[in-house]
Amino acid sequence: MRSKAGPGGAPTFTKTARRAQILACAIEAIAETGYGRASLAEIARRAGVSKGVVSYYFTSKDELLTQVVLDVYGRAGAAIAARTDTETDPSAVLTGYVEANLAFLDEHPADIRAVTEIAMNLRTPEGAPRFTPSGADPVLTHLEGLLRAGQEAGSFRDFDAHALAILVRGAIDTASGRLVTDPDFDLSTYTRELVALVGLATRRTP
Amino acid sequence: MRSKAGPGGAPTFTKTARRAQILACAIEAIAETGYGRASLAEIARRAGVSKGVVSYYFTSKDELLTQVVLDVYGRAGAAIAARTDTETDPSAVLTGYVEANLAFLDEHPADIRAVTEIAMNLRTPEGAPRFTPSGADPVLTHLEGLLRAGQEAGSFRDFDAHALAILVRGAIDTASGRLVTDPDFDLSTYTRELVALVGLATRRTP
Amino acid sequence: MRSKAGPGGAPTFTKTARRAQILACAIEAIAETGYGRASLAEIARRAGVSKGVVSYYFTSKDELLTQVVLDVYGRAGAAIAARTDTETDPSAVLTGYVEANLAFLDEHPADIRAVTEIAMNLRTPEGAPRFTPSGADPVLTHLEGLLRAGQEAGSFRDFDAHALAILVRGAIDTASGRLVTDPDFDLSTYTRELVALVGLATRRTP
Amino acid sequence: MRSKAGPGGAPTFTKTARRAQILACAIEAIAETGYGRASLAEIARRAGVSKGVVSYYFTSKDELLTQVVLDVYGRAGAAIAARTDTETDPSAVLTGYVEANLAFLDEHPADIRAVTEIAMNLRTPEGAPRFTPSGADPVLTHLEGLLRAGQEAGSFRDFDAHALAILVRGAIDTASGRLVTDPDFDLSTYTRELVALVGLATRRTP
DNA sequence: CATGAATGAGTATTCATTCAT
């Protein structure tokens, strides 16, 4: 018997499905009730299983929440890559990046909400934030790279890539909150304005 | 009839000072340890008083956190108004608004962090968010008003004021997180880029 | 949907036994230490379990205490019914009622004490008493019905049934307190006197 | 300075008045909100003074509640004595006793309610009840004495005086609860029935 | 694999009491 270590060995289909189901319910719980109220009991209830099952598939709540973040990041990254990989022109890549990001928010608002809450609240046992949007933040670094690539290709004007990357990420991230709470928020208009603005910001002035 | 608990009647100097001290410690605790770990015990510990004192000055944790938000909003609004009230030209008002906002972030990053966390986490007993950045969000409405005023004065081009207001707010709000966690973040550069971008976004194309 | 906390679904034997055990310990604690000192910690201590167990089987202290009242009322009512259902003559029914009541007090003094304390102290969150011996008090209404039935059958004289019911209940209820605290109190003598008095009070004067 | 010992020396008029006022407010608070909610803060609030004042005039809450009981007992005893001292015939004394008791309940329901709650809840630091209606209960002993006096004078029949005293006290005490909570309760009818019953219970059968 | 009973640390809150002013 090897029950001590939880689901080890090669991941079976059932195992993977259970994990995915629990991750989905955790996202739903956090998005709907907030970080503080998303207890393991609440997550288990939404999954229709007992608390023990959650503990069985994830060694701790910390690990569960970490997996939520990695899961969402992975799916978001894939969706964005699928959109930008087909483009070569720096401007088109950038437009694709913004559009793919906002489209992902539109299609997965709960995922974004959950990740945001986890990033703000999850801490190490010592109290330090586990997910810090630091200088090494891969999401930001990626966008910054796109901007620099455009500059190096001579397509973009001279601006501070780090600052503009932060600015654009902020404009993207804020949209997720709006989508959930602001009934007057129109994502297509917002996307159009942001794309236009990014165009103005990067375009070489004639 | 006197108030049941806590300091009633005319606020004395001591009373006001204690409340301010506790508010400051609550902000510090939330900014440093996150919403979930900012217990009344932690706040009291930072203030160097017993838990009872916090309960004595604030009838509940809910009230304490609400006061934190009102306090920070009040101070931020005053700082921004002091900067924008001296300007008349729409472009100058807008630039002043952005600069005053970012300056406030620079000078009070913990306040912003605390307010953001409270807004995301504080709930009514029924589970609904207490501070929702809804369509009626006064902060956003104010900025939207500045943009519309510039359009009506003929100084700004034709854009979606609601969308641009959200975009600029997002660009401002994201800076607070960066300030705390990103060592490479240079606020003056960021301010310059954001001001430039807002200029490009609102300027009538020649 | 499963219940959020505590044992849901079909009550198993273990589950029922634990609940019964905790109810018994709650009764014991209230009867011995009084309502004010009967904390969940004290009840758990007497049950030999941790505080969490009590919260696991009863969603709140309010529910636990309510169950205590319903439990005791149920058992007392059953005991009394078992004694009175075999009688048909109004006088014999009434005598049986009094005797069964006092016998229950004799056998379960702690239950009565606990119920009395809960009835006097348990309040709704708004401050109103949860168990009020109002005009609609089923215990009293039952006795009043027995008295009226005897009058309508022509066995009893003309008296105020409501007033006499209250009087007899008062005489019964006071005995429980005496049983616990008065070493000179002899229940069999008391029963004899009360039965005699009820006889005198209801008998048609010749 | 002798502030350590509270109000010592000869009781001035002011002191006596303050104590009486606080006692009255304590009674009011307990009667209206119940024992558990009658905090010193609540009592002080009703008296329009600060908590410190209550602590100044009564060394502890325990002492305050004890004084409430003694105060009410004293006033009730005086009212009953005033009524029974004018009678000499045992039957008339007994009738006067019952009537004076019920009249006091009618005129001072809050006092009775408060005393009842205190008697049930107030404990010594060791957990033992402070006011126990024991065999030596002076109130009961007094009534028992009246009954025995009637028997020794040959006016009353042969009954168990202790048991009947308990029974009558129970019938009296239950009326206070009814007065407060039962809108259908008619005290004059109840008094008539109880007096009649006591007559039947003590009368020598012809 | 799955359950759910049990634990124990942690939460906000209330309150009698003390004490400097």
Next chain:
DNA sequence: TATGAATGAATACTCATTCAT
């Protein structure tokens, strides 16, 4: 005398985690 600020213990309740079945 009187105030009210401060304390610290006690309360009910929540929840991540463990474990026998």
